[in-house]
Amino acid sequence: MPRRFDNKEFKRVSRREILKLTPLVALGAFAIPPAQDYLLGRGVAFTDWVSDKLFRRGHLAPTYPDSALTPLDKFAFNSYDTNTPEIDPDWLLEVSGLVTRPGNYSLDDIRRLPKISQNTRHVCIEGWDLVANFAGARMSDFLNLIGADMNARFVYVECADDYYESLDMEAATHPQSLLCYEMYGKPLQAGHGAPLRWSLPTKIGYKSAKYLTSFKVTNVLTRRSYWGDQGYSTYADI
Amino acid sequence: MFSRGAAIGVIRAIARTRTFDPLRVKEHRDDLRFERESEVKSNDEPEQSLAGESNGEKPLPPDARSASEAIARAPAPPSKATQPEPASPPQVPASSSMGALAAAPAAPTEAAPPEEAAAGTFVSAYEHSAVVRFCHWLNAVALGIMIASGWRIFIAFPSFGARIPEHRLLKIPDAITLGGWLGGALEWHYTFMWVFTATGLIYVGYLIASGEYRTMLFRPRDIPGVWPMVRHYFFFGPEPKQTEAYNALQKFAYTTIVFCGTLSVFTGIVILRPVQLSGLAWLMGGFHLTRVWHFVAMCGFVAFIPGHLVMVALHGWNNFMSMVRGWKKNPEYL
Numbered sequence: 001m002p003r004r005f006d007n008k009e010f011k012r013v014s015r016r017e018i019l020k021l022t023p024l025v026a027l028g029a030f031a032i033p034p035a036q037d038y039l040l041g042r043g044v045a046f047t048d049w050v051s052d053k054l055f056r057r058g059h060l061a062p063t064y065p066d067s068a069l070t071p072l073d074k075f076a077f078n079s080y081d082t083n084t085p086e087i088d089p090d091w092l093l094e095v096s097g098l099v100t101r102p103g104n105y106s107l108d109d110i111r112r113l114p115k116i117s118q119n120t121r122h123v124c125i126e127g128w129d130l131v132a133n134f135a136g137a138r139m140s141d142f143l144n145l146i147g148a149d150m151n152a153r154f155v156y157v158e159c160a161d162d163y164y165e166s167l168d169m170e171a172a173t174h175p176q177s178l179l180c181y182e183m184y185g186k187p188l189q190a191g192h193g194a195p196l197r198w199s200l201p202t203k204i205g206y207k208s209a210k211y212l213t214s215f216k217v218t219n220v221l222t223r224r225s226y227w228g229d230q231g232y233s234t235y236a237d238i
Numbered sequence: 239m240f241s242r243g244a245a246i247g248v249i250r251a252i253a254r255t256r257t258f259d260p261l262r263v264k265e266h267r268d269d270l271r272f273e274r275e276s277e278v279k280s281n282d283e284p285e286q287s288l289a290g291e292s293n294g295e296k297p298l299p300p301d302a303r304s305a306s307e308a309i310a311r312a313p314a315p316p317s318k319a320t321q322p323e324p325a326s327p328p329q330v331p332a333s334s335s336m337g338a339l340a341a342a343p344a345a346p347t348e349a350a351p352p353e354e355a356a357a358g359t360f361v362s363a364y365e366h367s368a369v370v371r372f373c374h375w376l377n378a379v380a381l382g383i384m385i386a387s388g389w390r391i392f393i394a395f396p397s398f399g400a401r402i403p404e405h406r407l408l409k410i411p412d413a414i415t416l417g418g419w420l421g422g423a424l425e426w427h428y429t430f431m432w433v434f435t436a437t438g439l440i441y442v443g444y445l446i447a448s449g450e451y452r453t454m455l456f457r458p459r460d461i462p463g464v465w466p467m468v469r470h471y472f473f474f475g476p477e478p479k480q481t482e483a484y485n486a487l488q489k490f491a492y493t494t495i496v497f498c499g500t501l502s503v504f505t506g507i508v509i510l511r512p513v514q515l516s517g518l519a520w521l522m523g524g525f526h527l528t529r530v531w532h533f534v535a536m537c538g539f540v541a542f543i544p545g546h547l548v549m550v551a552l553h554g555w556n557n558f559m560s561m562v563r564g565w566k567k568n569p570e571y572l
Contacts, residue, residue, distance in 0.1 A: 002363045002569070010362060014563040020368040021562070024375055043429025054514055061513040076401035121525065123512060126394040126420065128401035129525055202513050231421030233428070238513045 048235035052168075055237055061176055061201035064119045070130035072184045077191055084190045085160035085211050091195050097156075097216040100147030107195055110179055113137035113145065118176060120201035122208070123238050125227075134199035136180035140173040148217045156218055157198065160211035163226045165198070166234070167207065176201045204236040363569040365483070365560045367448075373441040374561055380434035381539060383426055386416035388536055390423035398533075399526050431506060438499045453483045456493035460486040480570060491542060498538035505532035
């Protein structure tokens with residue numbers, strides 16, 4: 001509403017109004033490096049927390065007809081710092097942690113589990129995505145096979161190329177989370193993570209670790225995620 | 239989760255804080271004019287002393303207008319007197335006081351032409367409440383961060399659709415981006431998306447609760463006013479008479495920018511969670527198209543910001559300060 005002021009009163013009122021905006025000064029904390037790291041870390045953690053609350057285990061990722069598949073040779077994959085590792089012909093998956101049947105599991109042990117083949121979207125953190133065919137055993141079946149403690153919080157894997165990744169139990173037991181050994185009906189190619197990789201349609205691409213060598217069920221993570229420990233979201237739900 | 243009752247309570251509380259009521263401005267216009275005239279008539283003696291003092295410190299210029307404009311207006315033709323304005327020179331009070339108090343000394347108005355100086359007071363409108371100003375500045379910072387970090391995110395895959403074959407649609411210089419690398423940019427983006435969304439929601443919620451949206455919502459009846467405004471801004475048309483707080487082009491800008499904000503938030507959520515929100519992703523035409531819409535929203539902001547800044551620069555300090563202190567001295571529409 002319009003009002004009449006003299007100069008002095010206007011100054012007083014202006015000062016009071018400007019003071020109301022002073023909380024904005026707190027934004028300056030983002031300019032101080034240690035505070036900035038902390039605050040941005042909190043921001044990502046909050047986003048992950050919200051995502052965790054919104055995660056619906058029963059909600060399936062969309063699947064697509066074969067006609068929607070991106071051809072295998074157009075499947076981009078990022079080999080990060082290291083080269084594609086050599087595959088050990090006597091490859092075994094080392095299982096440890098909160099499981100009743102720890103030990104080494106061969107690819108045939110995993111192949112004996114019911115095979116799931118699905119056309120799902122693989123979304124990269126960079127922004128590209130494609131629809132690909134992945135086949136393998138449900139991770140929940142494998143967790144039953146090894147007698148995992150289903151109340152444990154995390155599943156943690158290490159890879160032949162020193163990559164490592166973790167997954168909360170809720171996502172690990174999602175019906176579309178696979179221990180994948182085939183793509184497009186053929187055994188995994190070297191670049192795509194032979195002999196065994198994760199395929200997680202509910203997670204962003206970098207969570208789908210390749211060249212798995214060890215598999216651990218645990219409540220405590222010393223390392224969370226190769227990219228998550230460098231600043232990406234560890235939760236990385238999509 | 240917040241209860242619905244709490245949300246309504248917050249909106250009502252916000253609505254109660256409003257002081258600027260655009261719908262009542264018109265009623266007050268005539269009152270103020272009357273007040274202004276009668277003050278000059280009745281307060282001659284105290285005015286002189288006030289004017290003398292204030293002349294010593296500051297002559298209280300009518301900030302809304304440039305000095306040259308004020309001078310140009312001074313010898314205005316009599317027809318101008320029929321549409322008096324707050325900062326306009328003293329012909330209105332002078333003429334009316336001449337009639338009533340012919341013997342009254344008109345000395346102060348000679349020394350300081352604007353009547354504000356003479357009266358020692360001026361009219362001011364509370365244009366932007368603290369809620370709006372707070373949201374505006376916080377949102378402005380968040381928007382800058384979202385755009386700069388968004389560009390950095392775009393650099394990681396500067397295209398839409400398939401990765402192979404790769405098309406590099408746009409080269410964005412690193413210097414204008416934020417975050418240093420994709421992960422750093424995402425941290426900024428994930429943090430400030432909450433600030434951006436929250437301030438946007440509070441702002442829009444406040445506008446609706448207070449009814450203030452009516453001054454800036456672009457409606458079909460505003461369409462005829464757009465072209466004259468564009469013509470004026472590009473220096474080949476006369477200035478259309480301003481009858482409202484915001485002209486047609488401003489309404490268009492402020493409406494589309496809220497649309498851009500809404501679009502960017504919804505597309506952003508879908509890009510972030512295309513699987514959990516697969517229904518929304520489908521509605522937006524799929525993941526690929528959603529990225530395109532998100533980019534389009536950014537382009538809307540990038541188009542808006544320079545225009546907004548140029549307009550703020552052209553309209554001067556007093557206009558700018560209304561977004562800082564809420565009050566605008568001598569608003570041109572009164």
